[in-house]
Amino acid sequence: MRTLAFDVAHLLAGTMLALSFLLLYQVRITATLNVFALQAIALSLSVAWQALIQDAPHLLVTAAVALVVKGIVIPTALHRIVRRLGIHREIEEVLGAGPTMLIGLGLVALSFLLVLPVGEKVSILAREDLAFALAVILLGLLMMITRRNAVTQIVGFMSLENGLILAASGAKGMPLVVELTVAMSILIAFIVFGVFVFRIRERFDTIDVRALDQFRGERRDTP
């Protein structure tokens, strides 16, 4: 079982997970974007490796899309938005780095405990891949929850989506993987596009939960 194929897949998926942790405690938006780009590159390598060991050349398309769209185009676009809006300084966190990391560790343990015992018939490679993927997904979710800024929320979502693509590429012989991952990239493009179109500047300025409360439920109150 312990072959080179297994070890390299393990290493690449592990790198993605480590980068997820790195994302959790970044305090500057620019640094967050750079770490995310690194994660996208790790994803692309991981998918390419899966293409090699599964003998599934179509996965190379997914790897290329991940590299170009998420490794280069989207980080560049977001860098531009951040610079134009002048919000590169700091990120408002709901929770401090310490507690966030602890919760993150808990989530990783949870995903391994959840995925590894099930599906004895599925190869250990696919299962470990899934466990890594679920950990990346949950950490992305955690990042979305603990950040109040729209750009970092997007990065959190994209990191979550990296986990999904990792999971999909690990599922041996899954049909439509390429189509599905392209559909996901469209979703991502829509988010970034939405940021441009709706010009949600206000969201970047005051992304404080308190400021949002006025939009909720009772906002049409007449005094």
Next chain:
Amino acid sequence: MTLPFDAAPLHLILLIPAFSAVVLAFVPNYRLGAAINVLAAGATFAVSVVLLTGERFRGDIFIVDDFNIYLVTLTTFVGFTTAVFSASYIGHELEIGRLTPTLLRFYHALYQAMLGAMNVALTANNIGLLWVGVEVAMLSTVMMVGIYRTPEAVEAAWKYFILGSVGIAFAFFGTILIYLAAQETLGEGLPAMAWDLMRESAAKFDPKLLSLAFVFLLVGYGTKIGLAPFHAWLPDAHAEGPTPISAVLSGLLLNVALYALLRFKMIMSANPGTIDVGIIMMALGLVSLVFAAFMLYRRRDIKRLFAYSSIEHMGIMTFAFGIGGPFANFAGLLHMTMHSLTKSAIFFAVGNVAQAKGTQSIADIKGLSVTHPVLAVGLATGVIAIAGLPPFGVFTSEFMLVSSSFARQPVLAVVLVFGLMVAFGALVWRLQDMLFGEPSGEAHPVKASYLPMCLHLAIVLVAGVWLPEPLVQWFKAVAAQLG
């Protein structure tokens, strides 16, 4: 395995919306755009009726069976009537400057894209394609929710987007897990993602993997259904978007998500070793029902009020399918249909009210029975129907559900009845506020058409009094399939 010649109508219900979405994006005149929108939606509905009367068939990618064809017909019908309503509604929005002609082009194109995507989701046999259909339908509604571009609308769209995306991500992970469970038995490739093949051989799948997959699918599609506690996006999305979109969100998109979940429930129930899906669905359904029923009391925005009512009714349906068995499933299917028709009729009325009074605040809508008698009667009929009073169809389905749950789950039935009563009280109380009292504020004449609203309410009334025998047989067959 290949699609027979009969598949032509199936291709049409997907191609007509896709084609008209592209055309509508380039039609500068909004009246022409609205007309094309109505025409395309009408044509899709007509084709779906042809499909309904035609043969059932399956392929690895698409499937048409008794279960989905009835939902396709319902979806295209409500899509058509909403297009008619929207055509008469948007003119006023343009006049008061909430929309521009460019945005309307966008709006019409997205409307068709949404209808097409829902048809894809409903007719997909491949569970990956099902996921894509739900995703695209959600994306187009997100764009439409934010179309007024007020801070509130953008906020609502953003919230919908983020929560919806997380839901869609979980659903995707669940889809991968289901595939992994299936590929052991069905081999790699397309058959391992075909729903009907999976259901046939589900007994041989690894039950633990299936159970894990279902948890993800439940959270994923449950977010789209609007089940508490994943419902946070729903009231905002309903309140801030254009009213025709609220009508299709409540009437159609929630149904499509529930349909997706039911398909997976059918796979689960074909395997004896899995967790008891029914109990989880019953619990989530009841929580949504009771929670939304209480939330109804504190709403001050008319569209938010009916959005919470949608959460309540999706909870009722989820509960019904959770109980399972022919009788409760029948009630669930009937309720899906009746809620879809009634809720969209209510939103048509609400759209008219909001335009006539220039506000969505319930406190500012008073004395409708004096200023707009026809509208008041329409709104009152809709609310009475949705609150579950006879002789409307919603009463029939709720009555069936209550009686079957007393037989099967007496304790939960008490909670169910309690939730229904609480919601009933809130709706009637709010309705009184709006209908009676001294008329205040603005009172413009109503511009939009009453026809779609009256048509829906008439169907709901007829269904409450008399269900045609073939329809009953049909629902029975589907209910038996649902297990």
